[in-house]
Amino acid sequence: MFIVAAVFIVIAVVLFIISGRPFLISETAAARSSNGATAGTPHPYVHKLVRGIGVVSLLLGLGLGFASATFTQSAGEADVLVDWTGNIVGSTTTTGLHFRAPWDDVTTFNIRNQQVVYVGNSQDEPDNTGGKANGPDVTVQDKDGVTDHIDIALRYSINPSSVIAIYKSFKNEDGFKTTFIEQDVRSAVRTAPNQFTTLQLLTKRSAVETAIQSQIEKHWAGSGVTIDSVSMQEVRPPANVVASYASAQQAQINVTTQKNNLAAAQVSAQQQVVQAQAQAKANDLLSASLSPQILQNKYLDALKAGTVYVVPSGSTPFIQTK
Secondary structure, three states, X not given: OHHHHHHHHHHHHHHHHHHOOOOEOOHHHHHHOOOOOOOOOEOHHHHHHHHHHHHHHHHHHHHHHHHHOEEEEOOOEEEEEEOOOOOEEEEEOOOEEEEOOOOOEEEEEEOOOEEEEEOOOOOOOEOOOOOEOOEOOEEEEOOOOOEEEEEEEEEEEEOHHHHHHXXXXXXXXXXXXXXXXXXXXXXXXXXXHHHOOHHHHHHOHHHHHHHHHHHHHHHOOOOOEEEEEEEEEEEEXXXXXXXXXXXXXHHHHHHHHHHHHHHHXXXXXXXXXXXXXXXXXXXXXXXXXXXXXXXXXXXXXXXXHOOEEEOOOOOOOOEEEO
16 A cells, blocks of 8 residues: 555646646647647646646645555454564554554554354354354263264453464464364364263253363463353263163153152151051050049049949949939
8 A cells, every 4th residue: 555655646746847847739730729729839728737636646645655654443352563674673553643644554453352162063064152152072982982972162361461472373363263272172172072972962961062162261271361251051972871861761760769668668658657656655644544543433423513424343234224
């Protein structure tokens, strides 16, 4: 852009010089001229046209020159400035308008929170933000030797102070994401689950996510990249493993149900034993309390209450008394 701007400015200068020199017309042209110009006199319209083209060229040159000497930066960006020889001459994370040498190039890095998503069978699968996934799901082998497929999303951010080092190693953000971020994420997701069984992959996702994040953080130490979160969205073991796990889970539910029923029956039997023991103890206490005096008093109370049937010992007929 700087070279184009310089060319327009040079053209403008040349046109201004030319427009200051007289443009002579021939006698035949002068005879046909409607403004009375004669041979050997400057033509006014040619001067105006040349000056107009010169003004336009100058404005274009100045505009392109200003654009090549400035750049704007938005929030969440870090820029690296490189001169025409390839030397890094600075970096900035300040928003707004910035000035630079016209021959310097600006490489921009996104320092906002970003994500890498691997899901489904291809890159055409949508991620959880409505965009496209970075690649298909990751195939892993767990501790049981079972091959599983994992959908995963990782969020990360770049430290602004590290953009120069990243530029030196990867030249631009696309190369950095492709050869560093994405490869390391897939590698960690393949190896970290090896220490977990199939059942643990399905039931202890938090522990698996922590193992993946720890492995990536160890590898990225000092790189200027911070991991914000690791989220396993889905784990897909083979169908026969899922069916076996479901059967085992149902069997465990049945065992638990039987244990609960047995415990309930034992509690009920214990309750009946306790009730029987209490009843027997009550009967014993009642029998012990029936002394001859108490029986005589109960007999007298019964006589006072109304009709009493007396059955003498060893006889069968009833004798009614009043």
